Structure formats: C-alpha cells, structure tokens
Amino acid sequence: MEKVVLAYSGGLDTSYCVKYLMHEKKLKVHTILVNTGGFSEKELEDIKERAYELGSSSHINKTILNEFYEKAIKYLIYGNVLKNNTYPLSVSAERIFQAIEVINYAKKVGAKYIAHGSTGAGNDQIRFDVIFQTLAPDIEIITPIRDLKLSRQDEVAYLEKHGVHYSWEKAQYSINKGIWGTSVGGKETLTSHSALPGTAYPSQLEKQTEETITLNFDKGELVGLNGSKDTPIKNIQKLEEIASAFAIGRDTHVGDTIIGIKGRVGFEAAAPMVIIKAHHLLEKHVLTKWQQYWKEQLANWYGMLLHEGNYLDPVMRNIEVFMEDAQKSVTGDVTVKLKPYHFTLEGVASDHDMMKSDFGQYGEMNNSWTSDEAKGFIKIYGNANKIYHNVNENQL
Incomplete structure (x- = not known):
C-alpha cells in the first residue's frame, strides 16, 4: 500500500x-x-x-x-x-x-x-x-x-x-489555540454587526485589581518579567497566564482573505498584544525616526506575506535581516499596568533612551542651538511650500 x-x-x-x-x-x-x-x-x-x-x-x-x-x-x-x-x-x-x-x-x-x-x-x-x-x-x-x-x-x-461512534456534538464556538493567541469563530463572526459574547472566549475575567508588571527586553527579545530572567518562550507563557486573567487582548479581526472574500474572526491574545505594544513603545524611545518609518513599512509587508502563506519567498529573509539589525539598541524595561479587559503603558527605562540626550528637552529648553539658528532653520525649512504657493496662487 x-x-x-x-x-x-x-x-x-x-x-x-x-x-x-x-x-x-x-x-x-x-x-x-x-x-x-x-x-x-x-x-x-x-x-x-x-x-x-x-x-x-x-x-x-x-x-x-x-x-x-x-x-x-x-x-x-x-x-x-x-x-x-x-x-x-x-x-x-x-x-x-x-x-x-x-x-x-x-x-x-x-x-x-x-x-x-x-x-x-x-x-x-x-x-x-x-x-x-x-x-x-x-x-x-x-x-x-x-x-x-x-x-x-x-x-x-x-x-x-465504518464503526466510529464518537460524540461529535458541535461546539457553539470554534477555538484554535496556540502560543501566539487563540482564534474564536461562531455565528456572530459570520455577520458584520454582531459581537462575540464574553462567554465565547476561553479566558474569563478572574482579576479585578490592577497589577503593574515590567517587561524586560534585550535587543528586541522578551528576556524577563519583573526582573526575573527566562527564555522568551517561557516569558510569553508566563505573561499569558498573568494577563489573560484580566481578559486582556480580545478583539475581532476583519480582513481580506487570500481568495478575495472578506472574513471576520474573533481572537484573544493577551501576551502578544501586551508584548507588541510594550516593544513598540520602547522602540519609540531608542530608534531614530527613519528606522521606525522604514521598519514599519517592511514589517507591514512581512506580516501580509506571512499571513498569506508566502513565507518561503526570499524577500522574507531580506526583511528579517533588516528587522533584526534594527533591534541592536532595543534594550530596556517597559512598565505596563494590567486592568480588567485592557492595559496601559506606563513608561520605559533604557540606557539607549534618546529622550535623555543633552541636546534639549521637548517643549522646554534647547541647549545646543541659539534662537537665531532656530529661526534660520525654520526659514529654510519652509522654502518648498513658499515656492509652490508663490507660483500657484489661490490654491487653498
């Protein structure tokens, strides 16, 4: 055979x-x-x-x-x-x-x-x-x-x-669980207007009292929680256990399927949502404007290609190299406050935090340029707009 x-x-x-x-x-x-x-x-x-x-x-x-x-x-x-x-x-x-x-x-x-x-x-x-x-x-x-x-x-x-008599009673909701989140499908997700009831989600609200935790990142990877170091996988699992007790990470995704029809599915992803948002906040402090901009463009393509099954395209390896290189300074701690059904990002502590530079404080005091230099910069900065509106009058 x-x-x-x-x-x-x-x-x-x-x-x-x-x-x-x-x-x-x-x-x-x-x-x-x-x-x-x-x-x-x-x-x-x-x-x-x-x-x-x-x-x-x-x-x-x-x-x-x-x-x-x-x-x-x-x-x-x-x-x-x-x-x-x-x-x-x-x-x-x-x-x-x-x-x-x-x-x-x-x-x-x-x-x-x-x-x-x-x-x-x-x-x-x-x-x-x-x-x-x-x-x-x-x-x-x-x-x-x-x-x-x-x-x-x-x-x-x-x-x-063929002699198989298992109970095949269909569950009211289709659940697909993994380390990076759980999808939830049901009659409500077949419509455009109905929301999944709270009982449809595998994790239910268990904690009402706010809890503050600290995520420890090293070059973009989650290496610890509250200063206790472990492997990223173990940390994801620990964070999921902590955050899911607050019923955090519930939402409904609406998107275009690969075959061209619209699809809708509920999901809960407590640890992934907390990690992604905390990591993003840390990047805002330690990456340059253009690092953030180009990484966002490439990451958007990366996610779309992965979602649609194009993982084997060599461009994915190219994007991975860029994203990994951009993580060199993404090291530090992010404080997060967990609450029932949501969370807030409190702040970061990092040796690479560019807010700590000696050049000045936003909206306060400049230490590295004079007021005349600022005025001259602004005058030149506006040249392109001035030229356009000088040539093209009454365009507003």
Whole structure:
C-alpha cells in the first residue's frame, strides 16, 4: 500500500480523512499533529490514542515551539506586526510551520501523498498547498473535505458506517489555540454587526485589581518579567497566564482573505498584544525616526506575506535581516499596568533612551542651538511650500 501523511488534529474533519484515505483511496495512513502551544500533554496523548483507534499506521505529536519562535514570533515582535492594525497573526503564522513539519515527516516515511482537512473557502488550504507544492512538488496533495464538499452530517454518517461512534456534538464556538493567541469563530463572526459574547472566549475575567508588571527586553527579545530572567518562550507563557486573567487582548479581526472574500474572526491574545505594544513603545524611545518609518513599512509587508502563506519567498529573509539589525539598541524595561479587559503603558527605562540626550528637552529648553539658528532653520525649512504657493496662487 502507498503511504499518505495526514495533517491531523483529532477533530471531525481529520478523523473523516483517516477513514476516507484508508477505505476509498486504499492508502496506509500516517498522522502527525504539529503543536504550536495549543495542547496540553494529556490532550496530545488522547489525540494520539484516537488516531490509532481510527486506524492510523503511525502517529507522532511534534511540538515546534522553539522553531516557531525563532522563525516567526521573534520577527512578529521585532516588526510589531498587527494585521490591519488589529490581529497579531495568532493562527495564520502557525500554518506555515505546521505545513513544513508535515512535509518533513512525509519525506521521512517515504509517503507518496500528503493530505489535510481544509475546506475550499478559507486561507488554510492555500497556506498548506503552497508550502507542499514548493518543498515537495513530487508528493501529491489529497484534500477530501475540499474536494467532496461534505456536510458535517455526511462525515458523521460515513464514520459511523465504518464503526466510529464518537460524540461529535458541535461546539457553539470554534477555538484554535496556540502560543501566539487563540482564534474564536461562531455565528456572530459570520455577520458584520454582531459581537462575540464574553462567554465565547476561553479566558474569563478572574482579576479585578490592577497589577503593574515590567517587561524586560534585550535587543528586541522578551528576556524577563519583573526582573526575573527566562527564555522568551517561557516569558510569553508566563505573561499569558498573568494577563489573560484580566481578559486582556480580545478583539475581532476583519480582513481580506487570500481568495478575495472578506472574513471576520474573533481572537484573544493577551501576551502578544501586551508584548507588541510594550516593544513598540520602547522602540519609540531608542530608534531614530527613519528606522521606525522604514521598519514599519517592511514589517507591514512581512506580516501580509506571512499571513498569506508566502513565507518561503526570499524577500522574507531580506526583511528579517533588516528587522533584526534594527533591534541592536532595543534594550530596556517597559512598565505596563494590567486592568480588567485592557492595559496601559506606563513608561520605559533604557540606557539607549534618546529622550535623555543633552541636546534639549521637548517643549522646554534647547541647549545646543541659539534662537537665531532656530529661526534660520525654520526659514529654510519652509522654502518648498513658499515656492509652490508663490507660483500657484489661490490654491487653498
């Protein structure tokens, strides 16, 4: 029998795919779950057990937190990336690296086919297929859910026909969790006017009393909390636990999907939102005007390309070099006050803070130029406007 590697989550769609690939395609199924921080050890073991019960010839759970941080999250922080000024790419960034691991596993077991459970109406089908086609052009892609356009009832009936009688009661809300945030989809996000109820979010308000924390950055990376040093991954996880208790980081993202339709999804991302905003504030103090300007332009492109599955384009490596180089002086502490449902940035302390220069204080006193020099600068600075309005009268 030929082998197929299935990107597996343990849900209804990928469970259907296991049976379909076995019985209809006559393939030997190998399943892989690529964990980006959304599963507990108990959940991973339960998913592995279910995969074997369904008939998987082999199953692996591959946790890629280190790779995901080093190749994606780090640059999303460097770039202060928020899609449409809102969404920290909580789920979209994961898919690229999950697809890469699926390819690696397919090559390892010598699979002729790769399969996934994406539908034909979303972004994930594109993210997966682009990576598969680029890194493994000789491996054929099979997508049963997309190709057959099955209803949920059709999938349940097929599984029951083949002796699978799990409870497939559909949750009211679709939750996709990872270290960089959690997406929340439901009937409200299918409309343009309805808001998700508070109960739809996995994290509920637990703390009412304000709490002040300090984020410690070294060259753009979160190396500590309140002076206690640890790895960036551990710090993200610790901050998520602290900030999510305040129900911070909830919002709704509206954007253009890769296939051209508008999409809407809720999300909660307590740690990512606090980190990005704190990092951005520190950059305002330590980077020059033009460093900030060009990094913002490039980071916007970086986020869009990553969101749309173009991670393998070499321009991404070029942008990463720029963003990493721009972090040389992004070292210091940022104080943040956590409150129910929101947070405020209190201030920064950094040896590279350019507000501490000897040249002067904004709106107060200049120490390095005379009043006559200021007047002369302003006179020359306005020349372009003066020339235009001298030549083109009555343009206002």
